[in-house]
Amino acid sequence: MKRAFLIVVVLFILIQFIQVDKNNPKTDPNLEVKAPKAVMNILKRSCYDCHSNKTIWPWYSYIAPVSWSVKRHVHDGRRWVNFSIWNKYTKTEKKKKLNKMYKAVYAAMPIRSYKLIHRNSKLSPKDIQTLRAWIYKLE
Numbered sequence: 001m002k003r004a005f006l007i008v009v010v011l012f013i014l015i016q017f018i019q020v021d022k023n024n025p026k027t028d029p030n031l032e033v034k035a036p037k038a039v040m041n042i043l044k045r046s047c048y049d050c051h052s053n054k055t056i057w058p059w060y061s062y063i064a065p066v067s068w069s070v071k072r073h074v075h076d077g078r079r080w081v082n083f084s085i086w087n088k089y090t091k092t093e094k095k096k097k098l099n100k101m102y103k104a105v106y107a108a109m110p111i112r113s114y115k116l117i118h119r120n121s122k123l124s125p126k127d128i129q130t131l132r133a134w135i136y137k138l139e
């Protein structure tokens, strides 16, 4: 028993040496999405940590294996839609992303584990309305 515990502790310490890359890529500010302030506030509060190059890396992103999961979310999130490079997308791409966003804001986004920790990231009915009105106009 004691030995098994020791192995777990040693493994935990060892995996701490596998750190994830937490550098935010530098991007041209002109490429960032432009939207009314009310919309930007919601995006920055609830989406930017995973869907922009302005991720604020939390303290637990320094602790393996949680850090690996955080990195994965940011990596996958940026791939789906990255608001820092919004103007690089073609018209068709934007349309597709907006379409998905219209659905995702209803329940799927932000992802559940994130909402649990970042309580204020949860979208209120009013936030959803604000985002959808903005999306609707652009679509």
Ligand code: HEC
Binding pocket: 043, 046, 047, 048, 049, 050, 051, 072, 073, 074, 076, 077, 080, 081, 097, 100, 101, 102, 104, 105, 109, 110, 111, 114, 123
């Ligand atoms: C904690 C990280 C995180 C946050 C915060 C977050 N997302 Fe995501 N998002 C992801 C990941 C990861 C995916 C990739 C798909 C998946 O694994 O579910 C994704 C996928 C998406 C997709 C594509 C979904 C689809 O149907 O294909 C949209 C649209 C999206 N996010 C919008 C948003 C919006 C809008 C917000 C803010 C209200 C937000 N996300 C907040 C991590 C996040």
